[in-house]
Amino acid sequence: MRRTLAAAVAALTPLAALPLAAAAAPQLFDLDPEQTFVQFEVRHFGASTLRGRIGPIRGEVMLDAEAGRGRLGLVIDLRTLDTGLKLLDARLRQADLLDVAGQPAAYFVAERFRFEQGRPVEVTGEFTLRGTGVALTLRALRFACLNDAIDAINASATGDAGRRRCGGDFEGEVSRSAFGASFGVPLVADRVRLRVQVEALQRPQPR
Amino acid sequence: MARPAVAALLLVLATAAPAIAAPQDYQLTPTHSFVHFEWSHRGLSTLSGRFDVVRGQLRMDRAARSGGGLVTIRLDRVNTGRPALDAALRQALDADGGEAPSTFRIDGLRFAGDAPAAAQGHWSWRGRELDLTLQAVHFNCYLNPLLRREVCGGDFEATVDPAAIGVALPASFGLQGPIRLRVQVEAIRQEPGEPQEPQEAGS
Numbered sequence: 001m002r003r004t005l006a007a008a009v010a011a012l013t014p015l016a017a018l019p020l021a022a023a024a025a026p027q028l029f030d031l032d033p034e035q036t037f038v039q040f041e042v043r044h045f046g047a048s049t050l051r052g053r054i055g056p057i058r059g060e061v062m063l064d065a066e067a068g069r070g071r072l073g074l075v076i077d078l079r080t081l082d083t084g085l086k087l088l089d090a091r092l093r094q095a096d097l098l099d100v101a102g103q104p105a106a107y108f109v110a111e112r113f114r115f116e117q118g119r120p121v122e123v124t125g126e127f128t129l130r131g132t133g134v135a136l137t138l139r140a141l142r143f144a145c146l147n148d149a150i151d152a153i154n155a156s157a158t159g160d161a162g163r164r165r166c167g168g169d170f171e172g173e174v175s176r177s178a179f180g181a182s183f184g185v186p187l188v189a190d191r192v193r194l195r196v197q198v199e200a201l202q203r204p205q206p207r
Numbered sequence: 208m209a210r211p212a213v214a215a216l217l218l219v220l221a222t223a224a225p226a227i228a229a230p231q232d233y234q235l236t237p238t239h240s241f242v243h244f245e246w247s248h249r250g251l252s253t254l255s256g257r258f259d260v261v262r263g264q265l266r267m268d269r270a271a272r273s274g275g276g277l278v279t280i281r282l283d284r285v286n287t288g289r290p291a292l293d294a295a296l297r298q299a300l301d302a303d304g305g306e307a308p309s310t311f312r313i314d315g316l317r318f319a320g321d322a323p324a325a326a327q328g329h330w331s332w333r334g335r336e337l338d339l340t341l342q343a344v345h346f347n348c349y350l351n352p353l354l355r356r357e358v359c360g361g362d363f364e365a366t367v368d369p370a371a372i373g374v375a376l377p378a379s380f381g382l383q384g385p386i387r388l389r390v391q392v393e394a395i396r397q398e399p400g401e402p403q404e405p406q407e408a409g410s
Contacts, residue, residue, distance in 0.1 A: 035248055037288060039255055047347040047360035048239050048391045053255065053288055084241050084259035084286060144251050167251035187352075197252045 026064040027164075029200035031057060031074070035167060038076060038196045042176075043189040050188070052083040052092065054106075061200050063113070063120065063166070070113030070120060076106040096183040097176075099130050108136065119143045123170065129179045136172050138196060143168030148201065167199030230268040232401075233359060233394035235261060235278065242280055243389040246369075249381040256287035256296070265313070265394050267359070269348075272318035275328075282332060283307040292380060299374045301333050308332070311339065322346040326363060330372075337372050341365045341390060351395070360393030 037055030044050045059074035078100045083089050093100040110125025120140060127136035145166035172194045177185055242258040263278030282302035285293055297303040309332035317325040326341045346361030365388045369375070376382055 034289060035252055035254065037255065044239060044360075044393070045347065045349045045351070045358070047345075047349060047358065048393045049362050050239065051241070051243060051257075051391065053257070055288060080288075082286065082288060084257050085238055088238055142252075146249065146251065165249075165251065167248070169253050195255075197248075197254060199248070199252050 025066075026062050026069070028203040029061045029063065029166060030203055031059050031061070032165070032167070032199040032201055033058065035197060035199035038194055041193040041195065042191070045187055050083070052081055052089075054078060054081050056080070057198075059108075060203075065115050065118040065120075068113070068115050070111075070115075070123070072108070072110050072123065072125070074108040076108070077104065078106055079104055094183075097181050099181070103129070103131050110136075110138075127174065129174075130181060132179045134174060134178045136174060136194075138170040138172040138194070141169040141171060163204070164202040165199060166202070167197075170196040170198060172196075230266050230271075230274070231357075232397040232399075233265040233267060233276075234397055235263045235265070235392060235394045236358070236360075237262065239360060239391060239393035241391045243391065245387040245389065246382045247384045250383065254287065254382065256285060256292075258282065258284055259286050260284040261392075263311075264397075267316065267323070269318075269321040272316075272321070274313070274316035274323065276313040276326075278311040278313065280309045280311060280330075281307065282309050295376055295380060296374075299376050301335075319343075323361075335373055337367065339365055339367070341388070354395060357396040358393055359396070360391075363390040363392065364388060365390075 033056035036057045037053055038057060039051055039053050041049050041051050054076055057074050057076050059072060061070065061072040063070045078093075078098050081089055081092060081098065081100070083092065092098055095102060107128040108125055109128075110123045112124040113120050114122040120143060122137060122139050124135065124137040126133045128134075143166070145164055148163045148165045174192050174194065175190050176182065176192050177190050182190070237260070240261040240263075242261055244256050244258075245253050246256070248254045258280050260281035261278060263276060265274060265276035265278075267274035267276075282300045283297055283306055285296045285300070285302070287293055287296070294303070297307075300307070309330060311328055311330045313326045313328040315327045316323040317327065322343070323346055324343050326343075328339060328341075330337045330339045341363035342365065344362040344364055346359070348357055348359040350356070351358045367386045367388060369386055374386075
């Protein structure tokens with residue numbers, strides 16, 4: 001599993017050294033940990049929706065809108081799980097659900113991007129949880145970029161001045177039984193909706 | 208001989224058939240009652256946060272299609288996963304001096320069939336008050352196998368203008384536009400005369 005991520009990161013790294021032809025080139029981004037979290041949602045007894053937050057998520061993304069290509073590698077630290085109730089967090093961490101002691105991280109590695117009008121609208125890759133990889137497609141609800149220089153206070157504090165910031169909201173669905181996290185199915189639903197908030201800063205170009 | 212049978216039948220009916228017109232009391236379960244909120248970050252992505260401590264009682268008569276309740280939301284227990292933002296939110300909500308309970312008083316439940324479609328009420332704390340109607344996204348009642356009690360619950364949503372509740376954050380946080388409230392709630396039916404106190408329910 002770690003090797004999967006390492007391979008993804010290794011595959012991404014050489015792109016930074018590519019010569020850049022204006023804007024039409026692969027652009028590398030680092031996720032902004034302040035704005036990158038995943039929420040899962042699962043229906044409880046057909047009544048209410050149980051939600052939990054995991055993050056911040058670390059990782060990097062390559063976008064090449066012109067070529068319609070992209071790649072991303074994300075590490076999701078399951079120890080950051082927070083439902084708002086420690087009792088519930090402890091239950092969800094157990095071996096029959098997230099198995100955080102056995103596999104403390106989940107991963108999403110994706111190489112299939114679909115662009116519309118220069119924006120990624122769909123990302124398909126492999127989501128690995130509890131050591132099991134399953135295909136996952138995330139769809140963009142919104143996506144946009146701006147120049148981070150307008151946020152003068154933050155930019156000067158973080159050295160992000162002038163960096164391009166892109167981000168949006170993405171959603172996807174998995175069956176938790178596909179990963180063996182089946183406790184409580186079907187009273188607590190098998191289908192889990194993933195709602196991802198993501199923002200990333202473009203990595204400064206090497207000179 | 209016939210009496211216990213009738214009593215048992217009535218008990219079954221009371222559980223299975225909400226058509227019997229009588230108000231029932233319900234107590235919110237802390238494990239399945241949270242107020243989530245969503246707020247746009249600079250028009251790019253949507254930040255999610257949550258008030259972690261929500262307690263309260265509801266009264267509902269599904270046959271008569273009426274109800275109300277009193278829910279307490281601890282504003283000091285705001286949790287976005289970002290400590291600096293949490294501190295700024297506590298300050299903006301006037302909730303940075305220890306326990307800061309806010310009250311959502313539900314004056315009326317609007318029904319669609321035998322399920323609530325909306326909860327109308329007032330959200331107030333420290334002299335601030337906001338008329339608030341939560342729309343039901345879905346709702347269900349079920350017999351909880353562990354508690355052996357009827358539990359009713361669902362998801363409710365509303366949109367709030369932060370200016371209307373006097374919430375202003377430093378611009379550097381980049382949070383803008385309306386706040387979307389997404390409320391998860393489940394409540395256990397109470398037996399008559401049962402003490403109304405918070406309990407940590409399982410499942």
